[in-house]
Amino acid sequence: MRADQLASVWKRILAYIIDIFIVNSIITRPFNKLMENAIPKKITSFLSLAENFDWKTLIIISLVSGVITILYWAVLEFKIQQTLGSLLLNIKVKSESKKLQFSQLLLRNITKISFVVLLLDSIPVLYSAKKQRYTEKLSKTITVENEK
Amino acid sequence: MKNKFKTIIIVIILLWLISFFSARLMKNFLEEGVVSNGIAIIPIEGTIMIGEGDGIFEKTISVNKIVEDLERANSNPGIKAVILEINSGGGGVVATREIVKAVKQVKKPVIALIREVGASGAYWIASATDWIIADEMSITGSIGVYSSYLEFSGLLQNYNVTYERLIAGEFKDIGVPYRKLTNEEKNMMQRKLDLIHELFIKEIAENRNLSKEKVTKLADGFFYLGIEAKENGLIDELGGRGEAIAKAEQLGKLKDGNVIVYKEKPSLLDYLNKLQNKAFYSMGRGIGVSLTETENKLEIIA
Numbered sequence: 001m002r003a004d005q006l007a008s009v010w011k012r013i014l015a016y017i018i019d020i021f022i023v024n025s026i027i028t029r030p031f032n033k034l035m036e037n038a039i040p041k042k043i044t045s046f047l048s049l050a051e052n053f054d055w056k057t058l059i060i061i062s063l064v065s066g067v068i069t070i071l072y073w074a075v076l077e078f079k080i081q082q083t084l085g086s087l088l089l090n091i092k093v094k095s096e097s098k099k100l101q102f103s104q105l106l107l108r109n110i111t112k113i114s115f116v117v118l119l120l121d122s123i124p125v126l127y128s129a130k131k132q133r134y135t136e137k138l139s140k141t142i143t144v145e146n147e148k
Numbered sequence: 149m150k151n152k153f154k155t156i157i158i159v160i161i162l163l164w165l166i167s168f169f170s171a172r173l174m175k176n177f178l179e180e181g182v183v184s185n186g187i188a189i190i191p192i193e194g195t196i197m198i199g200e201g202d203g204i205f206e207k208t209i210s211v212n213k214i215v216e217d218l219e220r221a222n223s224n225p226g227i228k229a230v231i232l233e234i235n236s237g238g239g240g241v242v243a244t245r246e247i248v249k250a251v252k253q254v255k256k257p258v259i260a261l262i263r264e265v266g267a268s269g270a271y272w273i274a275s276a277t278d279w280i281i282a283d284e285m286s287i288t289g290s291i292g293v294y295s296s297y298l299e300f301s302g303l304l305q306n307y308n309v310t311y312e313r314l315i316a317g318e319f320k321d322i323g324v325p326y327r328k329l330t331n332e333e334k335n336m337m338q339r340k341l342d343l344i345h346e347l348f349i350k351e352i353a354e355n356r357n358l359s360k361e362k363v364t365k366l367a368d369g370f371f372y373l374g375i376e377a378k379e380n381g382l383i384d385e386l387g388g389r390g391e392a393i394a395k396a397e398q399l400g401k402l403k404d405g406n407v408i409v410y411k412e413k414p415s416l417l418d419y420l421n422k423l424q425n426k427a428f429y430s431m432g433r434g435i436g437v438s439l440t441e442t443e444n445k446l447e448i449i450a
Contacts, residue, residue: 027163030171064170068163075159080152084160087152 004144006131007091012143015085022084023072028065035061066113073109078102082146096140107139187396187405188221189231190214196239196247196269209236211243215250217410222254227408229257229400231392232277238268238290241344248351251276257399261392262286262383267371271382272348275355278399280383281392282374289382291352292369293344295337301327356381 034057076083081092081100095104111121111133121133130142192214194207221227232251238244251258251273260266260274262282267290274280274288282288304311304326311326322333329337345367353363358381366372366380377383385391397405 022160026160028167030164030168034171034175060174064174065167068167068170071166072159072163075163076156079155079159082152084156087156 004094004142004147007089007143007145009125009131011089011091012125012131015083015089015091018085018088019072019083023069027072028068031061031065063113070106070109070112073112074102074105077105077109086143086146090146091143092146094142094144096142100141104139104141108133108135108141111135185402185405186224186227187229187231187393187400187402187407188217188224188227189233189407189409190217190221191409191411192232192234192236192247192270192273194236196236196243196273198240198243198246208239211246214247218247218250218254220410222256227256228402228405229259229396230254231259231261231396232273233261233263233389233392234266234270234274235263236267236270237265238270238272241269241293244269244272247273248276257396259392259395259399261389262288262374268292272351274383275352279385279395281385281387281395282377282383283388284373284375284386286374286377287371288374288377289366289372290369291345291348291363291367293341293348294369295323295341297323298325299328300325352382 073083077093078100080087081094086092093100093105093108095101111118121135123134124137125131125133128137132142136142192209194209196211196214197208198211218230221230257279258277260277260280262270262274262280263286265287266274266282267287271288271290301311311324313321313327315321319333319336321327322329322337349360349363349367352358352367353360356363362381366382372380372382374383374386378386385395393405393407397403
C-alpha cells in the first residue's frame, strides 16, 4: 500500500484562504451588522475608544461566530474529508489511526476560532516531519494529497 | 465530485441559516435582554440637533440617536409601549420634524413625559405622541420660532473696522453679523419665520386635536407651566414617571411592565465636561461672591 503524500504547505494555505473567504463573506455575514453596532460610530478621543466599545456584545458575537466557523471545517471534513478550499486544491484530511471521528475534527479545527491562535498552532508545520499543527498532532489527523 | 459540491453547498446554507437566526436572537437579547412586557424609555435631553454637537458648553442630542432608538423600540416585539422622557428647550426645526415623523411611525403607544423643560421643538415632539404628562411646574409651550443673533456693525465702527461687502446674489450675506439688516431683508426673514410658525401651529393643532384658532392664541412664544398647559389643553395629565409608566401599561395593555431605559453610555468627554462645568460654576460663584460681598470691619489707622 502506497504511503499518502503529505499536502504541501502552500496548498494548505491557499485552501484556508478560500475557506475563510467563504466563511466571512457568506456564513458569518449575518453577524456583521451586530459587530458594527458594538463599535462606536463616533470616536471622540482615543481614550474613549475602550470605554465605548460594547465589549460584552463583541465577545459574545466572536464566540458564537467562532463556533460556527469551526463547524464549517468539522462538519465538511467529517462528511467528505474536504472543505471547498481543500476540494479545489485536491487535498484531504485523514485520521492517523482509526476511522475519522467528529471529535477529532472538532479538536483539529478548534484553533480556527481565531487567526492569531491558528497562526501559533501552525508553527510546527514548518519543521515537523508530518507537517502537523499542534492540534493535528493531538487529534491524530494529517492533511494529504487526494489521490484520484 | 458533484456529490461533494452538493454537500458543501448544503452545509454552507445550513450554517448560514444558523448564523442568521443566532444573530436575530442575539440582537434583541444583547440590546435589551430577553424582554417581554417591555416599556422603553427614550431620554431626549439637551438641544436637539441634526449632527453631534461639540458638547463642550452645551448638552446636545442628535436626531439620529433618537430616531434609531424609536426604530429599535418599534421593531422589538418585546416592547409594548414607549415613553419619551423629555428635558429639552427645543432645537433645530428640521431636526425636530425628523423626530416627530419617527414618533408618528411607531406602531405602539408613545407617551411623552416632560420633566423640567419640554418647550418649543421639544413640545412639538411631545405633541406627536399619544399622551403628554408633565409636572405642575414643568416648563412647556413656547410655541414660537426665533432666529435672533448679535449684530456687531456698531462695535466694528468704533474700532475703525469696515465690512467689505463682496457678493454675487443680492441677499447672499443676509444674516451676517457685520452689518445691519435692511428693512426689506428684515421683512423677508420675518416671512420665513412666520411660515415656520404657521406650520408649527398647524401641526400642534392637528396633533392635539385643538382648533387652529385656539393654538394660534397660545402660540405667542411664551412658555406655560404644566398646570397652565393642562388647563389650556396642551398636555393631558399632571404627574411624573410613575404616572407615565401607568399610562404606558394602560395603553400598551400590559400588567407590571418591564422598564428599559435606552441610555447612551457616557464617554470620557462627558465626564470631562461634567468636571469642567463644576469647575466653571465654582469659579463663577467665587467671582460673584467677591464682587458682591462687603466686609464691615472697624479699623484704626495711624
